[in-house]
Amino acid sequence: MNKKAIITSALPYANGEIHLGHVASTYLPADVTTRFLKMNGVEAYYVCASDDFGTPILIQSEKEGKTPAEYVAHWNKRDYEDFSAFNIDFDYFYKTSSTENISFVQDVFKKLNDSGHIYEKEIIQFYCNNDEKFLPDRYVKGICPYCKADDQYSDLCESCGRVPEEITDPKCSLCGATPTKEKTTHYFFKLKNFSDSLAKWLDEAPNLQKDVKKYVQNWIKSGLIDWDITRDIPWGVPVPLDGAEGKVFYGWFDNHLAYISTALKFLNDKGIDGKEFWNSADIYHFIGKDIVYHHYLFLPAMRLGIDSEYKLPDYIPTRGHLTLQSKKISKSRNWYIGLKQFLEYYPADYLRFYLVSINPYSQDDLNFDWDDFTTRINSELIGNLGNFVNRALGFTKKAFDGKVPEVDSFDEKDSEAEQKIKNFATDLSDLMEQNHLDRALKRIMEFSSFFNQYFQHKEPWKKGPGTANCVYLSVNAARALSIALFPFLPESSQKIWEQLGLDGEINKSSWSDMSLLGISPNHVLGDASPIFVKVEESDIEKHKNQLGPSE
Template identity: 65%
Template structure:
């Protein structure tokens, strides 16, 4: 396993707030894995950027009387603030409009062109006579030619995940009128040049989810379409040697993974390109952008002679439903991240999401009642209960000093072995991106210690109380480290109450298997870490959403 790991999250479009749907499939699983990797002692970096270009942004900026640069700068700042409030620990949150990315995109284009993978062709393109403009993909809606789904964008069917070669029954998304067709000269990327190499990479890469790569292989077998990478657009990465043309967003945005990472490492006085190629690479995505990440992205890297290595993993997850309905900003059926963490502690959202997010393309459901039940009955009644009992009992009965252990009995030995086994088991699951199962195993450890504490009765079994509390305080330390990737804010509170040096974020994962809190250690001030979610709070949130 390489000592360094690069984690990327799909880029949020810079035209609106981050909502709960964004968090579940991409940002939280990526952050949990990055935090775990850091605790394991790997040099791990989590990078992302706002996706700044495209017609929707240009139009929204015009409506608000802003320059597009000002508009995307606002959302870049806002998104970073919201991610930070949730504890998403980006090492660099950059932007696709950065000078570094613009230069890199143009460099990749020129190299692809030199290598014979780019050609020019006149195309007949949709043009809205009413709005007097060529219509890029997101401004043409119609019926998918593959599955027949209505009201789909011309560059992506959200129902079947395919990229239509030509949308049926097209309409202008701005005015709703049928567009006409006009001729325009475009650049195309010869995606079909890479059919054999893409298939070979997919077959040989055992790290990719089998169900995802199998249907991508089916797409290759059916024949790949050449990819139009040009847009008649003023707001985008300019295409060298042209006027009024920019690259299609999906040509430039995932190149920002590389340009952002390279900037981060270069500024440390190291070789960013070498670091990329020497590292293990993870691209975290939702299932709606499989086509782009399993075909376009690797093909482009192949086309520049694998100057930058292909990803080792592409963790792909399903969408989040809200109260069993598809999230939709246009129907106002969503919950903004900022709104949510103003109502509840950010770790509550992290814990709940981590517990329901499977490593699959299955869709998930956020349910307010399920959220409250999971927090109150698992996080608080299990983890919070054990940690508070162990530390508060030590404070009250031993003046906050950890007592010395006597002779260990079978229950003590079993409890200590449970810690060691759990550290190994959770590590295996997090290494395999099984986030929900890893959290479940940690909860089993906490459950075991609640039972251990109850069985050992330190309040009445005075002779054994010292041993029980010594083991329990050490278990609380282990839980703080194991849970740090999931609920980092709360684990820092546990660390402070344990009065241990440094931060929980800087600990060694392997040390969680050891009893490191010595007898005689003085605990800090102990108080409950979590607060219960009241029924009225849930009812208030449901009312805001319009749920009866």
């Protein structure tokens, strides 16, 4: 394992609140992974930034009577607060509109331009006579020329994931009128020139998902198109060339460069050489499947275009979209749950547990279902994990005044239980390193289930031979669980840690510590009380009724 890592997530667009769909695929898996790496002694930093530029922000800020800068500052602060409430523990959260990012983006562009990867071209662009403006991609909708899906943006088909050369049957998404075509001059990035080097990178990158690599390689084989990287709007990173006044970079040109500029700002401010660290670390970019094209083609090509001055990603963990009650999330139809709203109902750890449980390391879509949430929390988190911890610690308090007893020689069941603890860290590590977080959490629940059965089999309440061994091993299993759970359920794991009567913060524990029998005889436990509270079905019905009307 590399002892340095930089972790990023797709940047949240500073144009509205964070909802469950945002955190499921990118922020939560990145946070769990970062916590795991840190517990393994990796100098890991999780950095992110709000994505501040683009026409939607310009238009929405005008509607609210704010400057774009004021508008994005509001959402940057609000998003960070919501992430923090969900225990997404960024080491640094910045913004694409920072002076550092603007300067960095302009510098990368100049290098690409000097190396011959940029050219200027007069193009015909959609223009809305009704709104009297050139229409950026997000303001033209139509039919995808590749898969024929309707109601798609002209810069990304959400159905097939490709970037259309030109959308069919275009309409202005502001007013619905059919736009005209007018001449304007834009700058282009020679993406076509990178076909061979991108194919080589994909062939040689061992840690990228095979299924994603395969269809990106097919895109390359079918022919890449050069990429229009500028727009005619006043809100964005200005193009630093004479004669380019009034032009800014397209958001997808500048926003993923903020991964690098944000990391450099954070590391350099800490007195660490940011560039050197970046190039010697494992680089993780956590994304959703809708932005594969950008992260597997645009992002690496731009880094290749500046001679890999900043190394390409080692991992791009890509997951599917979250649906809600089996329907597509839609803010406009009120078919969504805001993160802030959810955390007013239930603790962050309930949502973290559920979303990791249902989220495989694949591009398969996942579904948030209120009834399934209730079942998993009540039967798995509470009925299995919470029940075991409460039984083990509660019985020790009641029968032994909270003092762990001296052990006798182990019988076969005791030895099996001891071995489970000793193998626990290794059993989980491979799954965590391979980003199978759902499987790792399932393994933790299987460990808890084993010890529930062990406790039941030993019947310590009968005070027969072997009672002390059962209590000793069960308390140590609870300790192992608290450490294993920390990346997933940081608040609950700390509560277990404190009930065990252990000092300090659990995040100071190393991952391998869970496989030690770290609680000795005569250790005194803290106060035991239930870690979790049951989810009531009557409350769930209220939450369901707040959705909609659905389609």
